[in-house]
Amino acid sequence: MxxxxxxxxxxxxxxxxxxxxxxxxxxxxxxxxxxxxxxxxxxxxxxxxxxxxxxxxxxxxxxxxxxxxxxxxxxxxxxxxxxxxxxxxxxxxxxxxxxRALLGHEPGFAAILGTGTNSCLYDGEKIIHNVDSMGFLLGDEGSGAYMGKRLIRDFIRGHMPDDIRNHFYNTYRLSPDELIGGVYSDPMPNRYCASFTHFLSNEQMTKQPYIENVIRECFRDFFKNIVIFYPNYSAYTFNCVGSLGWVFNGTLTLIADEFGMKTGRIIKDPxxxxxxxxxxxx
The missing domain is CATH 3.30.420.40 (ATPase, nucleotide binding domain)
Known part of the structure; x- marks a missing residue:
């Protein structure tokens, strides 16, 4: 067995x-x-x-x-x-x-887009190059935690459209002070922030320009700050594991195309x- x-x-x-x-x-x-x-x-x-x-x-x-x-x-x-x-x-x-899950024994590019992010070039046996995502505090662009931080920040600073800001408050019933307290006191602040990405996939929100813009900008940051620093990155297909990439695969495919990468496999878990x-x- x-x-x-x-x-x-x-x-x-x-x-x-x-x-x-x-x-x-x-x-x-x-x-x-x-x-x-x-x-x-x-x-x-x-x-x-x-x-x-x-x-x-x-x-x-x-x-x-x-x-x-x-x-x-x-x-x-x-x-x-x-x-x-x-x-x-x-x-x-x-x-x-x-x-291994995405590429088997074939070489290529692989990424994780979930609560956090990671990525690599793979030669079919081992990882041969990795641009460090630097984790929740310094990086993790494109991750659930990164998107959650963006939502919290926009809510507190009033950068959300009023109707979306009201819906966000009615969904979570958390004041700005409570949100900040949650980020700084939760033992797993990355997971705390990532929990707010459910708001982005809410049926009432998916057609909202603000929501689509948040998702696009966070994925763009992932490409601008991480993906393009792989040698000859656009020669590879973009392959991804993770709940965030899977849920927002349509937007992710558009952003990959923006940066000259064709999309390969996007799967929820490995x-x-x-x-x-x-x-x-x-």
């Missing part, structure tokens, strides 16, 4: 495969080896494993997650080995998961692509 994990900040999605068939999907807490000890990970996952399977039969665990830098591989492997003693381990960053990459299906 093969076990594939896609680990984010809040949860890890697991897929168990036997003889090329998916036999179980389950979730656990999110694991980041920069913040979680091996003991914490082992204990948490042990409580999340579904009953009825012989976990000693696992031959491969492919674990992809934020914080899985090379010097942290050992933390993940040491945490998982007591639970899967006969497995080999393929541990990598979430960015490599996205590249799991099916990872299943294909690990040759679970013929």
């Amino acid at each position: 093969i076990l594939i994990a896609d680990s984010g900040s809040s949860k890890t999605s697991w897929t168990l495969v036997k003889e090329k068939q998916i036999i179980s999907r389950f979730e656990s807490e999110g694991y980041n080896p920069c913040y979680n000890s091996r003991e914490q990970i082992t204990r948490s996952l042990q409580n999340s494993l579904p009953e009825g399977y012989d976990w000693e039969d696992i031959s491969l665990v492919a674990f992809y997650g934020a914080g899985c830098y090379e010097d942290k591989y050992e933390v993940i492997e040491d945490a998982l080995r007591p639970l899967f003693p006969n497995a080999s381990f393929d541990i990598a960053m979430d960015l490599l998961a996205s590249a 799991m099916q692509g990872l299943i294909n990459f690990h040759q679970i299906y013929p």
Whole structure:
């Protein structure tokens, strides 16, 4: 059996495969080896494993997650080995998961557009170039957190049209002071800001010029500050994993075209692509 994990900040999605068939999907807490000890990970996952399977039969665990830098591989492997003693381990960053899911063994450009952003050039085996998104405080252009910050800022400064500003207030019932307090006091301010992107996809908002302009400008910032700094970037197709890119794929395609990039694959999550990459299906 093969076990594939896609680990984010809040949860890890697991897929168990036997003889090329998916036999179980389950979730656990999110694991980041920069913040979680091996003991914490082992204990948490042990409580999340579904009953009825012989976990000693696992031959491969492919674990992809934020914080899985090379010097942290050992933390993940040491945490998982007591639970899967006969497995080999393929541990990598979430960015490599996205590249593998989008491109398989083919070279190309891959991006993540979700709560945060990341991107790379991939040679079919490994990441060969990465323009640092610099995270929530300094960058993350095009992300949900970036768009959420834009909405909060426009609301507080009165840059929204009055009808949209009223609708924003009626939706969240938060004053400017409360919004600022939320950004600066929430333990995960990136997720706090990203939560407001639901406003952008609200059915009452999707046809509003202001809303469309916010989405376009945030995606343009992603291209202007990150994508165009890849060598010969326009020679690649634009491929993307993530809820934000998937929800706003039409606008994203238009902006990619503005910058001379044809759009390839835009998918919501990487799991099916990872299943294909690990040759679970013929």
